[in-house]
Each structure stands twice: as structure tokens, then as C-alpha cells.
Amino acid sequence: LARTWGWEKNSSASKTSNAAEQQADPNDDANVTPSYLLRAIETLKFELKEDNDSIRKDINSSRQEMRSKLDNISKEMQGLTERVDEAETRVGQVKEVSTELTRTLLQWIKRQRITQTKLTDFESRSRRNNIRLFRVEEGAEEKSVLQFITDLLRRELLLPSDLDLKIQRAHRTPTRKPGPNAPLRPIIINFQEFTTKELVLRQAWKKGRIQIKGRSIYFDHDYAPEIVQKRKEYQAVKRALKSSGIRFQTPYTSMRIHWRDGVQVYSSAHSAGIELHQTGIRYYKLLIWPSQSQKYRTGQMDNILKKWSDRGMTAVCMLTDGKLFKSFEMLKEEF
Template sequence: MRGRRSLSRRMDEAEARVSQVEGWAEEATEALCTCLEQQRKLQIKVLDLESRSRRNNMRVFGVPEGQEGDSVTQFIEKLLRSQLQLPEDFNFKIQRAHRALASKPPPGASPRVVIVNFLEFSTKEMILREVWKKGRIQVGTSFIHFDHDYAPEIVKRRREYNAIKKILKDKGIRFQTPFTNMRIHWETGVRTYSSAREAYKELKRRGFQVEEPVIADGGNSAESRLRELLGWQPASSSGPVVALRAKAKLQEFQREQS
């Protein structure tokens, strides 16, 4: 009898401790999920602020190293005047222009990007429209490309469309990628997709052979895993199961003592 009471007491203590640990784990998981949710909201706000701070910037890709001479600003103005049909007295209102802040690449490597900051957003938008309308711009043997100055996080999300872009180009299907969306001009009409995965599913549905895009995590999977842990049932809610296990242990102990 003494051994039975001792075993029963130890099992009660173990069950109480397990219940405490499960309760703590549930509360800790909920707290972590709340922190992740707040962090994601803050990241969205920071990304929005960064994007707004870049909205007057334009990136120029492919300018050979050293081609700009002593003044990047003068080089960009001269390049745009020679390539675009602009009034002679047109004021670009360029506040500054410089190479990306990185080490000078070795010979044969891709040149650093040129970043141009305009005083007015409307001027930058007009320049980009004219450049894209013209198509290719060549400096020596190099082709120059112009684009918005996106934040690194936005660039990552835009790269998710690369495999889809390649397929659409090969098939001669017109598309556009405004910000982090994709607009495809199908024969049946224009459709806009808010993510690379959504566009990928549409192409697969239409019979295209396309690689599945690699989607940036962004912290969502960590929160999902934590949310799954909240599916635990604490000991208090699984009382009958615990009682049956305890009864089986007691019966086993009695058989060993007899």
C-alpha cells in the first residue's frame, strides 16, 4: 500500500509539472506570435518609409566604369539630352548623382549602378517614360537600362518573377511588373497578379512549363510553426486520457508487487 501511495503521489506531481510546462509553453508561444506580428507590421512601415525616401531616385544600369568622367551629374544630363527629344532649356533638376557605394569592380565585372536623385518626382517619372519609350540606349558597346530605385526588399520580391518573365518573353506575351505585382496581357484580357506564386499557378493552369518561384520567407513560416504549437492540448483538457494511463501504470505496479 505504501508503494502504491508513493507511486500515485509521484504521478500526481509529474502530471502537475507537465501541466505547468504545457501552460507555460502555450503562453510563451502566444507571446512570441504577438511579437512576430508586431515586428511584421513595423517592417511594413519601415519598408514604406524607405520606398518613399527613394521615390525621386532613378537607377542607371550598365554605364561602364570611368565613363562618367569627373562629374556623374553632367554625364547623366549629357546622356539624356543626346538620347531623348527634350527642349534645349529643359531643367533636369538633378540634386545629386553617384555610383553605388561599393568597391570598384575588377575589369570584366558588371559596373556599379549609377543612382540619380531628382528634385521633383514628376521629372523622374517623365524621364523614365521617355527612356522606356525609346527602348535601347547604347553608350559605346554597352546598353544602358533605367529603372526606379527600389528598396532591397522590393527587389527581392520582384526577382521572384524572373522565371515567369522568361517564359512570357519566349512566348511573346506582353507583361508589366508594377512595383511587386505582375500584369499579364492575355488574349482574353489583362489580369494583375499580386504575387509570383499567384502568377505561377495561373501559368501552370494554362499549360506552361515554368519553374516554381522561390518565395522569400519574411518570417511568416516561423509564426506558422509557433501557431501549430498552440494546437497542444494541456493536461487539464485531456484528463480522461491521463487517468487511463495512470490506471494502467497502477495495475502494472500491482502485478509486479504480487
């Protein structure tokens, strides 16, 4: 710079310049000397270097911190991925186990139904020589139920005089005597031979009305409880058919109705009731007003059926369309 500007390099000049620089005002551009500029530049370079070093340290520190955080995030993501994979594996295993359990449960339900059907069949076969006698007043048999039944059959039925009834047992069921307002216990009559039992039952049905002390009694097969429950479901249909004068029969758990155009057999009370509804015969279970009937206790306990009635669903038959129940969407659209 000295050579460029033509300045002399002697000690005296330098000393004079330094003294002048010390006395000069830095804010006065006219008094700024090259030496001052050099020192200022050196100072600036030093400060910039320090700033650069500080910035570099901060950047390195931030970079290391970010790397550390990224490593932690990567580890956490890896852990989450492993947990998700494990969860998916467990869900898959649960699905497999659930499917297998469902399949096994369905198989066992099917076996249980088959077993229950066989047990019902065995029980029915063990009862095939029995007759149930209903509506006999308590105490009418006096001391011996067996003697009472023998005399009753001989007196009321048209049986051959030389017929040996071969009655093995006769007793009421259940054996414990009920209270004064309890239903009358039926009498079970067990015959040694099936043919004799069938003969007695046919003669009783043929005669029709049999009375003891002004009370009508009737004879029937001794069915298993499951069969009895199944047959009870036809009671409403029987009442409707009787009131309409239509002949019917209930062999075992089915119903045979003699229509004008032929005989039809129904395997359930529901199917028979739907047929009655379509032919215009009043069927109690389909025409019942659930919210009003005193016999339908659920309608008295739950006011939701009253809300149904307010919307127009007054009778059960309104829930059916032919032989099928209407879907929920159809009911929403209609009511």
C-alpha cells in the same frame, strides 16, 4: 485410565509396572503400557506446543516483516503519487507557459511583419525620387558622375530644352570599385522633384534601347532590397511571356498579364507560373529537371533528386496539381 481398565493403584504394582516398562521393548505393541502411552502423549503435546510456539513466532515475525514491507511500499507509492502529481502540475504549467509563449511569439511575428512592411514602405518613399541606371561601363563617367548623367539625359532623351533637371546627387553603389570580373555597379540618380524623375523615366522607357559605347543601358525605379528580391522572382515568368509574345507589366511587387480574354493581376510569381503552366506556356521553374540542370546547384550536390528522376519525377511540374502542390500521400501513390 487405571479405573477404566480395572488396574490397581498400589505402589508395588506401580513399581512393578515401571520396571516392566523399562524392560519392555517400545516397538513391541504387546509390551506398551498405559503409563508409557501417557508419557508419550505428554511428550508429543510438549513437542507440538514448542512447534506451535515456534510456528507462531515465525508467523508473527513474517507478519511484522510483511507489515513493514507494506508500510515501505505504501510510503514509496505515496511518494510516487506525489511526484506524479507534481510532474502533472509542472507539465500543466509548461503547457500554459508554452501556449502563452506561442501566442506572444505569434503576436511579435505579426508585429515584426507589420513593422518590416512599414520600414519597407518608408524606405521606398525615401527612394521615390531616385532612378537606377544599369549596365554603364565602369569609368565611363570619368571625373564627375553628376555631369555625365546630365549630359546623357540631355543627349539621349527627348526632354524640354528649358527643363531644369534639378539632380541633387548621382553616384554608383556600392561606392567601392569592384574587381575586373565583378558585375557593373548601377548609378543612382536623385532628383529634387518627383515629377521630373517620372518624366525622365517615362521618356527613357518610351525610347527603349539606349546605348553607350555599344552597350545597352536601361533605367528603372530605385526599389528597396525587399522589393527587388520580390521582383526578381518574376524573371522566369517574364522570359516565358516574352518568348510567347504576351504583353505584361510588373507594377511594384505584382504582375499584370494581358491575356486574350482579358487582363489578370497576380500577387506572386508562383501563382503566375501556375497559370502559365495551365495555358501550356513553357515555364522554366515548373519544367526544370532538378537532377539534370547545371544551373540548379542543389541537384548537383544531392543525389536524392536523381532518385526522384529514376522514379519518374523528372520535372517540378509533376509535383503540382493545378494551382496546388500534391500531397505526400498522392506522390507516394503515383510514384
